[in-house]
Amino acid sequence: MTKSPVIRVLFVDDNPDLCTIFRMLLESSGDFSVQTSVSARDALAFLNENAADAIISDYSMPEMNGIEFLEVIRKRYPQMPFIILTGDDSKEIAINALNSGADFYQNKSERIDIQ
Numbered sequence: 001m002t003k004s005p006v007i008r009v010l011f012v013d014d015n016p017d018l019c020t021i022f023r024m025l026l027e028s029s030g031d032f033s034v035q036t037s038v039s040a041r042d043a044l045a046f047l048n049e050n051a052a053d054a055i056i057s058d059y060s061m062p063e064m065n066g067i068e069f070l071e072v073i074r075k076r077y078p079q080m081p082f083i084i085l086t087g088d089d090s091k092e093i094a095i096n097a098l099n100s101g102a103d104f105y106q107n108k109s110e111r112i113d114i115q
Contacts, residue, residue, distance in 0.1 A: 006033045008051060012043045012069065013058040013085070022056070040069035052080070059086035059093055067100050074101045 009032050011022050019036035026032040035052070037043040040061060046052075055073060059066035066084045073080055083104045084097040097105045 004031065007031060008053045009034045010037065010043055010046065010052040010055045011035070011057075012037045012040060012055065012061070012066075014038050014061045015058070018058075040064035040066075040072075043069065044072065047076075054081040054083070056083045056085060059084050059097065060088065067096055070097070070100050070102055 009026060011019055011026070011034050013019050013022070013036075016036075016038055019038065023034040023036055026034050035046060035050070037046055040057070041063060043055070043057070057066045057069055061069075064072075066086070070082055070084065073082055081103050082101065083106060084102045085106050085108050086093055086097075087108045089107050094105045
């Protein structure tokens with residue numbers, strides 16, 4: 001039986017501790033390789049030199065929020081799977097994220113099952 005290729009995830013959040021936690025959580029399954037970035041601008045610089053299979057991004061970040069980051073990604077990488085995370089349970093943010101092209105929206109305060 002052949003093992004599936006590892007999925008390269010770029011995780012973007014201005015909280016370095018959360019970056020570490022998500023990296024450890026995702027990589028523990030053996031299915032993901034995670035690169036972290038503490039800003040959208042750093043993430044874009046990373047993508048100029050490296051590939052990713054999917055992006056998970058916080059919504060609320062300084063300089064460029066998750067929706068603004070998503071809009072840049074959609075122009076450069078239209079097929080890139082993109083998930084927005086937020087600590088705010090606002091329905092408006094969820095609707096804005098999905099209308100802007102996010103593939104999925106997740107509230108950080110809800111239980112997240114990684115399978």
